[in-house]
Amino acid sequence: xxxxxxxxxxxxxxxxxxxxxxxxxxxxxxxxxxxxxxxxxxxxxxxxxxxxxxxxxxxxxxxxxxxxxxxxxxxxxxxxxxxxxxxxxxxxxxxxxxxxxxxxxxxxxxxxxxxxxxxxxxxxxxxxxxxxxxxxxxxxxxxxxxxxxxxxxxxxxxxxxxxxxxxxxxxxxxxxxxxxxxxxxxxxxxxxxxxxxxxxxxxxxxxxxxxxxxxxxxxxxxxxxxxxxxxxxxxxxxxxxxxxxxxxxxxxxxxxxxxxxxxxxxxxxxxxxxxxxxxxxxxxxxxxxxxxxxxxxxxxxxxxxxxxxxxxxxxxxxxxxxxxxxxxxxxxxxxxxxxxxxxxxxxxxxxxxxxxxxxxxxxxxxxxx
Amino acid sequence: xxxxxxxxxxxxxxxxxxxxxxxxxxxxxxxxxxxxxxxxxxxxxxxxxxxxxxxxxxxxxxxxxxxxxxxxxxxxxxxxxxxxxxxxxxxxxxxxxxxxxxxxxxxxxxxxxxxxxxxxxxxxxxxxxxxxxxxxxxxxxxxxxxxxxxxxxxxxxxxxxxxxxxxxxxxxxxxxxxxxxxxxxxxxxxxxxxxxxxxxxxxxxxxxxxxxxxxxxxxxxxxxxxxxxxxxxxxxxxxxxxxxxxxxxxxxxxxxxxxxxxxxxxxxxxxxxxxxxxxxxxxxxxxxxxxxxxxxxxxxxxxxxxxxxxxxxxxxxxxxxxxxxxxxxxxxxxxxxxxxxxxxxxxxxxxxxxxxxxxxxxxxxxxxx
Numbered sequence: 001x002x003x004x005x006x007x008x009x010x011x012x013x014x015x016x017x018x019x020x021x022x023x024x025x026x027x028x029x030x031x032x033x034x035x036x037x038x039x040x041x042x043x044x045x046x047x048x049x050x051x052x053x054x055x056x057x058x059x060x061x062x063x064x065x066x067x068x069x070x071x072x073x074x075x076x077x078x079x080x081x082x083x084x085x086x087x088x089x090x091x092x093x094x095x096x097x098x099x100x101x102x103x104x105x106x107x108x109x110x111x112x113x114x115x116x117x118x119x120x121x122x123x124x125x126x127x128x129x130x131x132x133x134x135x136x137x138x139x140x141x142x143x144x145x146x147x148x149x150x151x152x153x154x155x156x157x158x159x160x161x162x163x164x165x166x167x168x169x170x171x172x173x174x175x176x177x178x179x180x181x182x183x184x185x186x187x188x189x190x191x192x193x194x195x196x197x198x199x200x201x202x203x204x205x206x207x208x209x210x211x212x213x214x215x216x217x218x219x220x221x222x223x224x225x226x227x228x229x230x231x232x233x234x235x236x237x238x239x240x241x242x243x244x245x246x247x248x249x250x251x252x253x254x255x256x257x258x259x260x261x262x263x264x265x266x267x268x269x270x271x272x273x274x275x276x277x278x279x280x281x282x283x284x285x286x287x288x289x290x291x292x293x294x295x296x297x298x299x300x301x302x303x304x305x306x307x308x309x310x311x312x313x314x315x316x317x318x319x320x321x322x323x324x325x326x327x328x329x330x331x332x333x334x335x336x337x338x339x340x341x342x343x344x345x346x347x348x349x350x351x352x353x354x355x356x357x358x359x360x361x362x363x364x365x366x367x368x369x
Numbered sequence: 370x371x372x373x374x375x376x377x378x379x380x381x382x383x384x385x386x387x388x389x390x391x392x393x394x395x396x397x398x399x400x401x402x403x404x405x406x407x408x409x410x411x412x413x414x415x416x417x418x419x420x421x422x423x424x425x426x427x428x429x430x431x432x433x434x435x436x437x438x439x440x441x442x443x444x445x446x447x448x449x450x451x452x453x454x455x456x457x458x459x460x461x462x463x464x465x466x467x468x469x470x471x472x473x474x475x476x477x478x479x480x481x482x483x484x485x486x487x488x489x490x491x492x493x494x495x496x497x498x499x500x501x502x503x504x505x506x507x508x509x510x511x512x513x514x515x516x517x518x519x520x521x522x523x524x525x526x527x528x529x530x531x532x533x534x535x536x537x538x539x540x541x542x543x544x545x546x547x548x549x550x551x552x553x554x555x556x557x558x559x560x561x562x563x564x565x566x567x568x569x570x571x572x573x574x575x576x577x578x579x580x581x582x583x584x585x586x587x588x589x590x591x592x593x594x595x596x597x598x599x600x601x602x603x604x605x606x607x608x609x610x611x612x613x614x615x616x617x618x619x620x621x622x623x624x625x626x627x628x629x630x631x632x633x634x635x636x637x638x639x640x641x642x643x644x645x646x647x648x649x650x651x652x653x654x655x656x657x658x659x660x661x662x663x664x665x666x667x668x669x670x671x672x673x674x675x676x677x678x679x680x681x682x683x684x685x686x687x688x689x690x691x692x693x694x695x696x697x698x699x700x701x702x703x704x705x706x707x708x709x710x711x712x713x714x715x716x717x718x719x720x721x722x723x724x725x726x727x728x729x730x731x732x733x734x735x736x737x738x
Contacts, residue, residue, distance in 0.1 A: 162509075
């Protein structure tokens with residue numbers, strides 16, 4: 001399928017039971033899988049045909065593709081897929097079923113010599129309309145049960161208020177192996193992280209961080225840009241909206257859906273990515289921004305994203321491993337976030353996982369704005 | 370009911386469906402309610418008879434009572450109740466139903482002039498056997514629904530891993546009033562906390578902190594102390610176990626159940642409290658420690674509690690408001706905790722609420738111990 005064929009897909013993908021009342025679930029399911037550093041394969045050897053077969057389990061299709069020496073970036077009928085040597089990211093919205101392709105992914109990775117998953121992250125915001133989702137995505141409990149059948153040691157979290165708005169995370173990290181532990185005589189017992197760093201230097205030596213900004217109740221005038229009424233191509237909207245200025249070094253692949261909706265992938269020479277997906281309809285407007293760009297402070301970027309899209313409320317999540325620039329500054333960010341003017345922070349949580357720290361914050365527009 | 374009558378109660382309270390397989394749910398439901406500082410009443414004017422009536426809704430009884438000029442401390446057939454001028458704490462284990470007495474509490478408080486609840490906290494660890502609980506405690510969702518019917522703006526959280534071990538919290542804090550906000554012209558917009566401090570100096574001027582240590586898989590030799598086989602009175606066990614050394618300035622009211630089980634309340638001249646409840650049976654051993662004692666660093670206290678009871682795993686929660694000594698040192702604690710030898714930290718989360726910070730950490734015994 002090419003970009004032209006894809007133009008009607010976003011609407012066609014709506015489940016029949018809600019065709020009468022137009023609705024699209026912009027909230028994405030985000031799946032990120034890291035394979036063992038010590039294997040020598042390359043996920044980018046997996047062919048387009050193989051990815052297309054895999055994505056049939058998800059119920060979405062490839063509509064565009066860009067790449068550089070570090071990363072392959074696929075624009076999908078419902079959001080995006082990024083493939084690096086040993087990292088795979090799938091982000092899909094609507095009523096797609098990304099967990100259903102995990103077994104197929106493991107098979108394809110095995111052919112490339114990847115038999116060990118070192119880290120997996122599955123996350124999403126609470127759905128606006130959970131009742132229209134398909135199994136195994138009908139609820140977080142069902143998703144966890146499905147993931148637990150593959151990763152028996154996975155842990156699941158709910159950040160934010162369970163009875164209001166929240167963000168779910170399932171994560172599994174490969175523990176150190178018993179045999180290796182015995183070889184590390186000089187390591188003090190129970191300093192688990194230190195052991196892991198010694199055993200898997202490349203794993204923890206690679207700085208890694210991901211920021212997501214999930215926005216709702218967006219400004220009508222801004223959202224009106226992301227329609228075929230206003231523009232003919234994704235490229236025009238990218239420039240008119242200021243998306244091209246957010247991270248200027250990115251090579252952008254964008255797509256404007258008919259009659260409305262927008263997706264973009266950006267990749268730069270360092271192998272970093274960004275991706276934005278927009279559901280502009282007023283009743284259920286939703287914009288997601290995600291990037292793994294390495295910055296020592298995300299405050300400026302967050303402010304610029306917020307100014308570009310003008311949401312009524314938003315969630316920020318930042319993952320950073322111990323080697324990341326972001327890791328040390330997350331404490332500062334806790335304070336700096338709270339000074340973002342005109343915003344009331346409704347929630348703030350941080351989690352220390354074995355190899356990553358996570359910051360979660362939720363904001364809504366203050367009374368005075 | 371006095372201490373003698375109470376001796377058989379812990380066993381008698383077991384629901385019939387599990388009498389055949391002896392089980393007792395040590396995990397407590399903890400309810401803490403703060404009333405408006407500006408009212409002039411005193412919850413300690415509520416009579417013993419009124420409290421007994423209220424506790425019938427919970428399905429537990431008073432077995433002992435101590436007091437000083439600051440605080441009334443009740444030892445219950447299932448755990449404890451503490452009453453101060455405007456703060457009420459109820460902690461009950463087994464299959465009790467503490468939420469069912471909330472309406473009665475509000476009525477009694479109203480007679481004392483308290484019409485506004487400024488803060489409420491309802492929390493508990495996941496039950497060992499949730500299926501034997503009574504409504505509205507059959508699950509956190511049911512508890513939240515019940516609380517939401519009384520506090521429509523309450524927020525609910527799950528800390529730790531939802532699919533493994535976790536700790537639930539429901540919290541509601543009275544927002545500032547519109548009228549009052551207008552009077553504070555010099556306050557910058559959206560500096561919500563600062564506004565609250567200016568409006569309600571006494572509320573936030575009172576330092577407040579609570580530490581809980583919830584322990585499981587406890588050492589058999591230590592648990593054997595808390596039985597009638599070994600000792601005749603609570604006082605003997607309190608001394609033999611070293612409980613009297615944990616916070617030496619506390620005036621202790623203790624109780625040893627027949628054939629096993631232990632409860633204690635401690636209060637000091639500052640109005641601070643501590644409370645310990647022990648379910649010693651090997652198959653479902655559980656010990657809870659709780660105190661609001663003001664310390665600038667809880668590491669020593671945690672270590673001493675852990676050495677006294679020797680759990681296989683434990684959860685620590687620390688609440689601290691902005692005026693608390695603990696507040697500024699929570700960041701340090703994050704680091705210091707991780708150096709507790711022989712313990713592996715399986716989870717660590719912190720939450721920033723409007724008027725309190727919360728630290729949650731979960732530990733299990735390391736491989737080498």
